[in-house]
Amino acid sequence: MNSDFTLAIHSLTFLALQRDRMSTSDAISESAGVHPVRIRKVLSLLKKHGFIKSKEGTGGGFIFTLDLSEVNLWDIYRITSEGALQPKCPDSNKNCIVGANMKRVLFTIFLGAEEHLGEFLKNYTIKEVIDLVNQEQNSSCD
Amino acid sequence: MNSDFTLAIHSLTFLALQRDRMSTSDAISESAGVHPVRIRKVLSLLKKHGFIKSKEGTGGGFIFTLDLSEVNLWDIYRITSEGALQPKCPDSNKNCIVGANMKRVLFTIFLGAEEHLGEFLKNYTIKEVIDLVNQEQNSSCD
DNA sequence: ATATAATGTAATATTAAATATTACAGTTTA
């Protein structure tokens, strides 16, 4: 799995804490520690699905307009990483009953696993993530 | 995630269908379509945990001695891939509340996600996998 | 009008991870 999923979570959380103004891909990339072009790619997916809005030009950037509880991690997972749990099986031997069928069997099992994972991820909205971030912040002793 | 998990499932299923004799890493690798050395590496983990036995020398190989229902996919996952769900977060900006805490928040969430996944994987023992392989075999029209 | 600051996206380069290969020591059998 690539880290588009976690980058999307990071970006949305960042935007959710700045809902009064637009944030640039540069600012987000600095927070997340990755290249701004990657941020733009991930955010372009989120925009396509209506989670954020963007504006070009001076003073432009990205902004999160929905309610914090309206977006959960399963939504984000599906947009950025659906199918990522599926193992990449090499082509196996068709003359062996195991080789001939294992790929499809595993596909079915992992499809179920992903759905099951979804039930867990639905429990976390951006609001919950922000709460957890704040908790971590408060419990750190600097 | 690498494919050690699925290779382990493939190997155990293969062995489970040959419980009267030993199978060589060459035979398994031919069924799975990967290099025999990889099979030996994965099986060496499974051996360490008591799922299979091995024997060196002529006529040697690997053999699965437990009951087919004694081993489930969660057992195998833990041995081969524990922690694989965890995203590899780049070091993010400590001066930003999101950057400073997101890594730990995600770690916590993904730890829960893995446990949750475990509950699903426990439903599949090698017996169930064999049943699915047979079903696939029977439903294919050659 | 025009310079500037932003997004959008494709193309390419680089880095990191997964996998394959080689090599060889140790074991068992014939």
Added chain:
DNA sequence: TAAACTGTAATATTTAATATTACATTATAT
């Protein structure tokens, strides 16, 4: 004692993830 295996480390290759460059497009401010 030769042959057929496992066990495992070291290295090479391939593939996937990420970064970088480049540039078109859009909006703002002067």
